[in-house]
Amino acid sequence: MSQLAANSAATAETKRLRPARTNATRQKLFDAAMHLIGERGASGVTVDEIAAAAGVSKGTVYYNFGSKSDLVAQLVRHGVDLMLEQLAEAKAAEDPIESTRNMIDQAIQFLSEYPSFARLWVSENWKIPSEWHEVFTELRGKLLAVIGEALDGIALKYPVNPKIARGSLETAIFGASFVVGLDVQTYHPERTRAQSVDAIMTFVHGYVLP
Template sequence: MARSGTRERLFGAAIELIAESGLAATTVDQIAERAGVAKGTVYYNFGSKAALFSALLEYGVERLATALREAASGRAPLDALDAVVAAELAFIGEHESFARLLIAETWRSGGDWQRTARLIRERAIGVLADVLRDAVAAGDLRSDLDTATAASAVFGMVLTVALDWRALQPGRPLADVQATLMDLLRGRLTR
């Protein structure tokens, strides 16, 4: 199996286990067993559990940011906002364990939570900030909108609502969840 395929399996196993039990309780042995590889494979690919976790966060955040960028690409600003909200919802729906991990580990005491928060802001929330700045420049949103704070608020709102949807309302259609979020956003951000 190619190294990238092995890394994908290790990432998947680590995300599931850490979301289930937390980082401290998850062992390299468990990650290797869940991924169906030898323990040495984890060390060969990452060096340590801490390095695996760091790479896992970067990998997941970059995948999310890529999904958001692709959703916004080539669209008018308000259409891009709709598309980015839909993309974040869809990403969390598909990668629920990663979203739970992101929330749990970002705010867990100890560790490098500020680095993780910065990573999320720079890569994922930054996409939203760009979309909001474009919408302000186009005259679609209030000219006095603090786009950096608004981007964080939108990202956090979508993340929280997506987790609520997946955990408590899994039968509810994605389109309904997105429509409610967009009604809230349009009512508060537009002129």
């Protein structure tokens, strides 16, 4: 079953994010591609497989997405949009630290709902040359900016360690979140979301001076 469709809570948002002319076909291909590529990586999946999994012909993939590369790019973009939207909703709290915690919690939840997206991200992000370098650069910037805003909010209200290079800190939190999120699914399904969030929040608490 489609991972995207599986998340009933996100259905309303998902719909908004999709292009106006959402065909059943495009959606089926999207879901099938996200699932397969998330598991085996973009280069480990053939267009034939995606088409078969979506129950359409190979030509249909090209009719709808132009190329395998474009399909992946749209997949990444869609995932990030969805993640950003969920993060935006999460940060509405009084205290900035609380707000940041909510955000990380939401991120971990997102990664558990869309493990394929997380795998796609980590497996394609740092390749050289990456076919989707521009897409990743842009989307990486957006995600880091969201983390950065949360840290800004904290720095406004609390004293923070000025020695910590911002930028690197965002990246550390970003990386910790992705890896913790993936590892929970692959190696430690028994761990609770709260445990993951607490571990990642350690970085935040270390940023704030006592």
